Amino acid sequence: MINFTHYLPTRFVFGRGVENQTGELVRALGATKVLIHYGGGSAVRSGLIARVEASLDAAGVKHVSLGGAQPNPRDTKVYEGIELIRREKVDFVLAVGGGSAIDSAKAMAHGALYEGDFWDFFCGKAKPEKSLPKGVVLTMSAAGSESSDSCVITQAATKTKRGLNTELNRPLLAIMNPELTMTLPPYQIACGATDILAHIMERYFSNEPDCDLTDRLCEGTMQAVIRAARVMVKTPTDYDAASQLMWASTIAHNDTLSVGRVKDFASHQIEHELSALYDCAHGAGLAVVFPGWLRFMLKKPEKVMRLAQFAVRVWGCEMDFEHPEKTAALGIDAYVSWLKSIRMPVTFAELGAREEDIPYLAKKVKRPNPDGTVGKFYALNTEEIEEIYRLCL
Amino acid sequence: MINFTHYLPTRFVFGRGVENQTGELVRALGATKVLIHYGGGSAVRSGLIARVEASLDAAGVKHVSLGGAQPNPRDTKVYEGIELIRREKVDFVLAVGGGSAIDSAKAMAHGALYEGDFWDFFCGKAKPEKSLPKGVVLTMSAAGSESSDSCVITQAATKTKRGLNTELNRPLLAIMNPELTMTLPPYQIACGATDILAHIMERYFSNEPDCDLTDRLCEGTMQAVIRAARVMVKTPTDYDAASQLMWASTIAHNDTLSVGRVKDFASHQIEHELSALYDCAHGAGLAVVFPGWLRFMLKKPEKVMRLAQFAVRVWGCEMDFEHPEKTAALGIDAYVSWLKSIRMPVTFAELGAREEDIPYLAKKVKRPNPDGTVGKFYALNTEEIEEIYRLCL
Numbered sequence: 001m002i003n004f005t006h007y008l009p010t011r012f013v014f015g016r017g018v019e020n021q022t023g024e025l026v027r028a029l030g031a032t033k034v035l036i037h038y039g040g041g042s043a044v045r046s047g048l049i050a051r052v053e054a055s056l057d058a059a060g061v062k063h064v065s066l067g068g069a070q071p072n073p074r075d076t077k078v079y080e081g082i083e084l085i086r087r088e089k090v091d092f093v094l095a096v097g098g099g100s101a102i103d104s105a106k107a108m109a110h111g112a113l114y115e116g117d118f119w120d121f122f123c124g125k126a127k128p129e130k131s132l133p134k135g136v137v138l139t140m141s142a143a144g145s146e147s148s149d150s151c152v153i154t155q156a157a158t159k160t161k162r163g164l165n166t167e168l169n170r171p172l173l174a175i176m177n178p179e180l181t182m183t184l185p186p187y188q189i190a191c192g193a194t195d196i197l198a199h200i201m202e203r204y205f206s207n208e209p210d211c212d213l214t215d216r217l218c219e220g221t222m223q224a225v226i227r228a229a230r231v232m233v234k235t236p237t238d239y240d241a242a243s244q245l246m247w248a249s250t251i252a253h254n255d256t257l258s259v260g261r262v263k264d265f266a267s268h269q270i271e272h273e274l275s276a277l278y279d280c281a282h283g284a285g286l287a288v289v290f291p292g293w294l295r296f297m298l299k300k301p302e303k304v305m306r307l308a309q310f311a312v313r314v315w316g317c318e319m320d321f322e323h324p325e326k327t328a329a330l331g332i333d334a335y336v337s338w339l340k341s342i343r344m345p346v347t348f349a350e351l352g353a354r355e356e357d358i359p360y361l362a363k364k365v366k367r368p369n370p371d372g373t374v375g376k377f378y379a380l381n382t383e384e385i386e387e388i389y390r391l392c393l
Numbered sequence: 394m395i396n397f398t399h400y401l402p403t404r405f406v407f408g409r410g411v412e413n414q415t416g417e418l419v420r421a422l423g424a425t426k427v428l429i430h431y432g433g434g435s436a437v438r439s440g441l442i443a444r445v446e447a448s449l450d451a452a453g454v455k456h457v458s459l460g461g462a463q464p465n466p467r468d469t470k471v472y473e474g475i476e477l478i479r480r481e482k483v484d485f486v487l488a489v490g491g492g493s494a495i496d497s498a499k500a501m502a503h504g505a506l507y508e509g510d511f512w513d514f515f516c517g518k519a520k521p522e523k524s525l526p527k528g529v530v531l532t533m534s535a536a537g538s539e540s541s542d543s544c545v546i547t548q549a550a551t552k553t554k555r556g557l558n559t560e561l562n563r564p565l566l567a568i569m570n571p572e573l574t575m576t577l578p579p580y581q582i583a584c585g586a587t588d589i590l591a592h593i594m595e596r597y598f599s600n601e602p603d604c605d606l607t608d609r610l611c612e613g614t615m616q617a618v619i620r621a622a623r624v625m626v627k628t629p630t631d632y633d634a635a636s637q638l639m640w641a642s643t644i645a646h647n648d649t650l651s652v653g654r655v656k657d658f659a660s661h662q663i664e665h666e667l668s669a670l671y672d673c674a675h676g677a678g679l680a681v682v683f684p685g686w687l688r689f690m691l692k693k694p695e696k697v698m699r700l701a702q703f704a705v706r707v708w709g710c711e712m713d714f715e716h717p718e719k720t721a722a723l724g725i726d727a728y729v730s731w732l733k734s735i736r737m738p739v740t741f742a743e744l745g746a747r748e749e750d751i752p753y754l755a756k757k758v759k760r761p762n763p764d765g766t767v768g769k770f771y772a773l774n775t776e777e778i779e780e781i782y783r784l785c786l
Contacts, residue, residue, distance in 0.1 A: 001407075001571075001636040001640070003408025003409060004407050004408060005406050005407070006404075006405040007403075007405065009402070012398065013398050014394075014396060014397050014399070014652070014653070015394070015396025016396060018396065209633070210634075212616075212633075212637055213613075213614060213617035213618075213621070213637040213640060213641055216613030216614065216617050217613050217614065220606075220608075220610050220612060221606060221609065223605075224605045227605060228606070240394065240602070240605075241603075243603075243653065244394070244603075244606040247606060247652060256649060259405075259640060260636065
């Protein structure tokens with residue numbers, strides 16, 4: 001294990017009906033005027049926004065609303081929110097929705113207290129030093145943004161998708177009613193489950209030795225996600241499966257499962273360019289990219305045992321002690337079979353992505369390592385990223 | 394999953410050398426004068442107290458010290474601490490040690506701000522409403538008190554051991570250097586590992602259905618503890634094993650592993666009377682009690698499948714689908730073998746406990762259920778508690 005600091009300021013309030021506590025919970029955090037930021041009309045039509053507003057009213061907390069958060073949330077909406085926060089003297093930002101609404105709300109909360117352009121934080125020109133307090137009423141199990149330190153925004157004009165990691169990104173409050181996720185289309189549920197599993201895999205594929213506990217926490221959560229996703233895609237109203245997916249989404253991305261080790265996150269960077277260019281769902285993009293990344297790693301002899309452990313402990317494959325690479329390959333097959341079973345795309349074509357774009361995509365991938373590569377488990381250069389994209393064809 | 398709230402205000406700073414950051418970390422929490430509370434002379438002799446004091450000095454934070462926290466910490470020391478805190482106008486309590494020093498410090502922090510007798514909180518006469526902020530420099534992986542909501546104190550005059558659960562018990566800071574646990578005698582390391590496993594078992598044996606994720610988090614952590622304990626009892630200087638035991642001790646008892654389910658904690662109550670009467674180590678008492686509790690549950694047909702799951706998933710036993718009770722029994726055997734392998738006592742006699750005390754012990758066990766029983770997985774009455782004690786002979 002490497003040295004680490006772990007601090008989660010988020011208060012999680014989880015279960016049936018908890019959205020009706022929003023007012024008192026937000027007031028306890030000192031809020032006097034809340035910006036409710038949500039996505040499409042479904043939160044309005046389902047009556048959720050009205051319930052949240054009623055709860056705020058009952059607690060005597062004022063509020064204004066801003067809808068229209070989109071998947072792959074845009075900088076344009078963030079600018080709109082920042083202006084509204086300043087004009088209305090908002091002191092608490094409440095996202096009602098999934099990762100898109102939450103990330104959009106996070107960027108607004110940082111930007112509202114910054115004199116310059118909030119995009120400075122995403123292009124690396126500045127670091128946020130303060131932010132408005134944030135809360136979430138979660139409606140989708142996926143991004144884990146309800147307590148993660150990350151936020152991803154797309155610059156609409158350039159189709160550039162960039163992430164920001166800072167402790168200021170962690171909301172102080174996560175109101176989590178699994179019932180709210182039951183009305184999502186199965187495709188979105190599956191995209192969410194794919195994202196959850198990917199967040200864990202980004203932590204699981206790591207070179208730090210002897211992290212047995214961290215390994216087992218990852219493996220156990222992956223097994224639970226695999227099972228709950230299969231159930232929920234068939235039966236979205238299964239409360240227990242919904243609960244497990246929802247809590248898994250949270251711990252998958254708030255570092256509960258990754259203390260003492262370095263995260264990889266190459267696959268996320270490689271995916272970001274797909275959803276930025278083709279505007280596909282992030283989960284769907286990951287379903288295409290991650291098998292390619294695994295197939296690439298299978299060719300590296302020093303990575304085989306890690307892939308075999310993934311196959312045996314997560315997918316229940318039998319260990320072939322003479323040919324561990326066969327076991328490793330079986331694990332990749334099992335992962336792809338699971339993706340197909342929850343009806344995710346697993347090829348470029350299914351995603352609407354095009355082979356001829358690969359050089360452009362590979363060049364655009366953010367490569368944050370000092371030597372211009374991306375990934376910690378294995379540091380990828382541009383040619384290798386191209387190779388991974390080709391393994392996704 | 395049942396509804397839950399989860400909030401962990403503790404900032405964990407983990408790894409080699411982190412105790413040298415104590416001063417700046419404590420100052421960042423607003424401390425101006427710290428009470429350092431520790432146990433025996435080992436923390437002084439090892440130079441740890443001097444390093445902590447030097448770090449406080451460097452950060453310009455004043456401090457006073459109080460040693461003498463004992464295993465099964467006494468009310469007498471708590472009264473002493475409360476007086477010192479008031480006299481010296483201390484505004485932050487820093488425990489340096491394991492569960493005993495931490496629990497003692499927690500009780501002091503509550504009592505210092507209470508006009509009545511702090512024991513009121515432990516005998517159920519009053520509830521604490523405020524407390525001084527607390528921090529921990531951890532030297533033992535065991536009780537998990539560094540971020541748990543619990544605190545156990547023994548009234549010396551009556552040998553009555555009582556626990557208090559409140560959110561106010563959670564420290565704001567946990568400074569965790571696994572190296573500090575490497576100088577403990579193997580017996581204490583083993584007692585700690587037994588306690589960690591017991592904390593997880595109290596959460597794992599639960600009747601809430603369909604908590605697959607929580608189950609798997611518990612199972613994975615138990616597997617890591619079983620392995621790390623075997624390594625560390627033989628080789629106390631194994632940093633990775635020490636790291637895993639230390640982090641496991643924390644998550645085993647801060648509810649990371651038990652969201653959405655009800656904890657049992659009958660075995661802890663049954664053990665408390667052993668350590669109160671015979672002054673044995675808490676972990677050693679648990680090593681005797683928990684196998685007895687499991688043997689009792691093995692006789693209840695409705696509990697067999699849960700025990701079989703424990704046997705298969707935690708201990709690697711093969712499932713006997715025709716006779717699951719045989720698998721369940723193998724799991725208990727495996728648990729007892731593990732306890733013996735780390736040289737824990739597993740019988741009353743080895744603990745110095747006496748058969749003739751059983752009726753007295755059984756009568757004294759705290760039974761917090763409204764109907765005068767103890768335990769949630771299975772509610773035990775006095776006769777059944779006696780039966781469990783007899784199964785420990």
